[in-house]
Amino acid sequence: MVKRLSYLLFACFMLSLTSVFGQDTARTVTEAVQQQNTETGPVNEFFRSNAKIYVPMGILVIIFIAIVLYLVRLDRRLTKLEKE
Amino acid sequence: MAKNWWKIACVLILLYVIIGGFSVKVPSIGNNQQAARSIFFHLPMWMCMYTLLAISVVNSVWYLATNDLRRDIRASSAGSIGVLFGMMGFATGMLWSTYTWGGTIVNDPKQMTTAIALTIYMAYLVLRLSFTDLDKRARVSAIFNVFAFALLIPLTYIIPRMVESLHPGSATSPGFSSQDTAGTIKMVLWPAFLGWTLLGIWIYTLRNRYKRLVLKNILHG
Structure with a gap:
């Protein structure tokens, strides 16, 4: 109860x-x-230039780096298993 | 580390391709506009698929000559990763054609023949699953693989060049010869071929090593 x-x-x-x-x-x-984000500075202005095309570019870079890190980890684990 | 230099090269090239692919100036032609940038990611998928499926068929023939099961594992790993890249190429092409040709699947001969070729390779992967005996599976699927590759090249490379097609490089449209492609596109496209192909080979070697570990007892016993 x-x-x-x-x-x-x-x-x-x-x-x-x-x-x-x-x-x-x-x-x-x-x-x-x-x-809107109106902060200034070279980085902010770069991402806002050319109709914000660099935002999806940054997103792709992040996704790609994450996949590569995963592949590297998988590679290392396989190498460890092969040595056993 | 010394043996892994090409993996580092692959990552650096692909970072250049992604950043360059969005930054370089591309000519805005017709209704393609900025979608022309898709070429840096759509076309390399096919180059990677051709490379992996070629590796697959070479290993299949090698298996038939030597009866070494490790060759069969190489052939199947390369085949499945090749199909993965082919499906990614098909999916990216579908998205691209939706906004430039006005349809997801249009009456384009290259799109259709590619769908047929991919289906044949999927049949190869299904065929492999239907055996319990390892040697029989290796022999039958190796022979199927030779026929599949013998169909892949005419279906996706020769026939689309002989008929009218919306794709570049058909009987009526220009290909990628030196006069037709803007220098900025070529600056990114050639490294893109190399980078994505290396990534595909990397994933293939990982799958190959995993499958060898699974069959370790049979291979060394």
């Missing part, structure tokens, strides 16, 4: 949390859309 009640309370707590955070994120998103 106590267990069930605590589950119910926990569920209510989580639900209230989502509504609170839901409102907050919604507001943050609208605010973010309204006020």
